[in-house]
Amino acid sequence: MTKLKVTVFPKAGVLDPQGKAIERALGNLGFAGVGEVRVGKVMVVEVNEADPAKARALGEDMARRLLANTVIESFTVEAA
Amino acid sequence: MKAAIVHFPGTNRERDMAIALRQASGQRPQMVWHRETELPLGLDLVVLPGGFSYGDYLRCGAMAAQSPVMGAVRDFAAKGGHVLGVCNGFQMLTEAGLLPGALLRNASLRFLAMDCTMKVERADTAYTRHFQPGQRFKATMAHGDGNYFADDATIERLEGENRVVFRYDDENLNGSRNAIAGICSENGRVLGLMPHPENCVDPIVGGEDGLPLFLSLAESFAEAG
Numbered sequence: 688m689t690k691l692k693v694t695v696f697p698k699a700g701v702l703d704p705q706g707k708a709i710e711r712a713l714g715n716l717g718f719a720g721v722g723e724v725r726v727g728k729v730m731v732v733e734v735n736e737a738d739p740a741k742a743r744a745l746g747e748d749m750a751r752r753l754l755a756n757t758v759i760e761s762f763t764v765e766a767a
Numbered sequence: 768m769k770a771a772i773v774h775f776p777g778t779n780r781e782r783d784m785a786i787a788l789r790q791a792s793g794q795r796p797q798m799v800w801h802r803e804t805e806l807p808l809g810l811d812l813v814v815l816p817g818g819f820s821y822g823d824y825l826r827c828g829a830m831a832a833q834s835p836v837m838g839a840v841r842d843f844a845a846k847g848g849h850v851l852g853v854c855n856g857f858q859m860l861t862e863a864g865l866l867p868g869a870l871l872r873n874a875s876l877r878f879l880a881m882d883c884t885m886k887v888e889r890a891d892t893a894y895t896r897h898f899q900p901g902q903r904f905k906a907t908m909a910h911g912d913g914n915y916f917a918d919d920a921t922i923e924r925l926e927g928e929n930r931v932v933f934r935y936d937d938e939n940l941n942g943s944r945n946a947i948a949g950i951c952s953e954n955g956r957v958l959g960l961m962p963h964p965e966n967c968v969d970p971i972v973g974g975e976d977g978l979p980l981f982l983s984l985a986e987s988f989a990e991a992g
Binding site for chain 1: 825826829833861862867868869871872873874875876914916917918942
């Protein structure tokens, strides 16, 4: 078994209203100098594949087909 | 008109849709469960109704787009069938790649449950022939993720090919690019829109502004025989 960590984020240029709201809330809490905040998600997927390169390729296929929507999101896959 | 409504765990507007279709055409649509791998034969129209399929897990419409029935819906669309997706159904159509773009979280972050005014940009589709071009009508919004997004090239193509069917007219509350409320496929037969015309077909519950969409379908498919 290999554990993969799939990280998905809105692409640059895609509005991230959650990030914007958090940015404002951090300012309200008194955190000065907060720049842009982006909200993404992390998924840990166990795959029955010992070879790290093959496991990663599998994760990338999963991300392209389901875990990320590549119209609006970019993703990275790494060993967890 | 022979119509089928596909429902998924978490769908909640299938009955409203059935009432609207029946009211306009006099025929009761068939209900199809998401685990079916085939659609009934001889259909004129497949509807993906609104709701919160699979609890909006992962992304709105993402799980439904991978469900067993969607293979049959894709085949139906590829053969020139008419597919209507409303609200969550629109999200499914984009997730399934049957329409371009994606629906993002509303720019305000608020769930919008209110009436909106839409403008008809195309009155020459099977869905809109009972509207006048440029006509404004009221529909109900009920969504958290209705902010239509596509990259510049896609927006340009949609506008250039005249594929924006409905636009928000008074206010663009969810932040959609170019105030897009509904778009269609290249052949005009796959239509997705966020607001709910099926909730405006009876004066006792808020008016009949959405009825022309269903009358259009009934007429289009009565002719088709």
